[in-house]
Amino acid sequence: MSVVFDRAAVRCFRFVGCGFDPATGIARLRYAFDDGPELVETVTLPGAPFAFDAARAEAVEKALRLLHLVAGVSYYKAAVPDDIRIDGYGIDDATAILLEEVYLQGLGEFAYRNGLDLHGRIRFPRSADAGGPSVPVGLRRHALVAIGGGKDSLVSIEALRAAGVEQTVSWVGGSQLIRACAERTGLATLNIQRQLAPELFEYNRQGAYNGHIPVTAINSAILALAALVLDADQVVFSNERSASYGSLIEGTGEVNHQWSKGWAFEQAFAAYLTRHVAADLRYYSLLRPLSELAVARQFARIDRYDAWFSSCNRNFHLLGERPTSRWCGVCPKCHFVFLALAPFMPKPRLVGILGRNLLDDPAQIPGYDALMEYHDHKPFECVGEARESRAAMAALAARPEWREDAVVARFRSEILPRLDARDLAIEPQLVPDSEHGIPDAVWSRLHAHFAA
Template identity: 70%
Template structure:
């Protein structure tokens, strides 16, 4: 295949070739290809090897690995978005295909919009009846799980008749809690700590910022490695489609796989209810940059894990009942992480980060986090965290207008709803320490008079929502904490 070249528009098929896991090294291999091109090998490394499982858990590891293979393929598929998808060596059921099509279509919504592509009706995962085969995995005593080995066929997906009957594995009560270095995950970590929930702070990739923030929690940590196929970067130089993917979906699949490996029963993210709302684009409709942080993904993925992987594996967002403003209010209650957290996405890139400054001060995340925290903490504290007063800088007008959805749409970033930004600025306009700042004064004089005063009240946005997957007993204990 040395003479194969990447020609984006000539590619006809994307192939899921095989996946496997070496329990002695903790390395999972996810293998893909376009047409008859070279294999694209992605690796995920879970520290803690060697792993040992009984038969039931080994079968669940295979199911979680296969799901990870299928979801993580989105990073490669997007390079050419061919019309045909092939899954080699195994079949998937209709429920799996439905889950994957939803993740790929909605999770690539911003990617499609920015590249002028219409993916509706194009993404179709083939559904085939499971072939009769044994449910063994890997050679006995090898410590290797191979989800597509011809010598040892993997368990076939559960049939439609069997859906909802994935076995319980007897997983121990322990939470893998995703940390991204920002305020949201720290609110979750502290809430679980207060409720004496055993947890391991978990992140994927080599970010120094996240590692330092995780270490500051003082809790056990788990750093999972992920290495993309190196050819992807060559493909980008050769004209591949590029853009945003549903990263949280991929990370959720990685952490679910890790949870089964480690024998723990909870995978916890910190996505608030605001994540379910996208950007309203005139002539296009809603495009949600953070779709895989939203409720539609959480509910579908969490249900799927319990029906197809392990009945006692719980996936949920601890902050789903809260708005972004409600999360900011919780974060402001402690200054423990003021010098350690960062919500500036310009610090986090696939090819590295720039940890010398935790806040750039000009991106949508910096804008929104500054605005969301402002009503709930002293001005001097907030300015000290970010390094300057972003609301007293006329050069930032366009950025804040986008947050307000004033003459622009919500940015393609993980930021709150426009109504939250409007309510935050309305609250600041009533406070002597803020109301003279240039952007607060402009809002009060030019924008607020055009809006319904009742819609600018901040209190209704702090109310808790009932739509979530938090275990009932834990939610009863957290409800009082999050209401204050």
């Protein structure tokens, strides 16, 4: 019998408890609203059974609790009650501060779209001492590299390969598109399964709040747990510096769709893992020093993934994916990837990858206007900054093979005259930034690779 869910009647969200079974590799994360039924999520790590010494077991437990708390955002958002309780254990100030930032900022787009103000409303209870600092647990030199099937993670994978870093290509969920792309790398792979509590979908049908969540934060916590269980000292994501900039909404301010891909989250999460979970566990984004255009330039130098990768988010859904095409050709991600690659890739190759020339279709003009923040705000998608889109379009406007295409020609006649030419150069945006968390031993081998 289904449970009736009334979001307005909910007063409390509870973190009921969590556990990890080394014999099966299954983590169970339990939640509830008020005194209602438990919502149980499972995360399954392949390779069981596992055995840990005392120090590793303690670090695994800390990582498990962190995952329990971060993944709870998927359920909390259904009603966003003011009262948050943690039943099975206590947390200290540092943990509460991290979680309050993840929930507030990570639910920024969700709050905007649902007309909610979450400022001052999300308060995690403090009930434990901080304890001593974390200790090294003897992790081997190895990287779990997150792959999403798009160009960014493939650039990271190939850069690490060139630098001689041992790695396992890792992803969460059952996407066959991602699996095919991961297998194309020829490297070891790790597929982690995450099963949301089925009641959540019923709650959504009954009017629960729904919307975007900080999924990268959740996947980061999953891979941190996996690194400790599977013995790897690095968790590597592929979030470029553009991820730190959101959409500027008139009357609201900045709302960042990809906040948990940004530098602020990376710094906070990495520091927490090192100080509170395991001193020898590193978390970082390999592409943090790069702009989206710099990533596109790197990807254009690789052709082995042309028929395998997809950055189209319409292909990836919790309830399944669209296997008929890797590119829809009409979403902001398709728009931006096409535009970002165009200055660095021969036109026939790029059109062959996406199946058509998006820049010669007048119907795509509004989508490209939004990317350039021309009479619209940046889309709520993982796309580059408006200045990158404008610079890429300006570069194409000067090239004979592109300048007469419908979207480019319109940019050349209507938008370009309004812009300052000094802000449209691509070259300054290709210089690696000094702000990143990449370990020195890795960065010393990659800096010249990215700067070339």
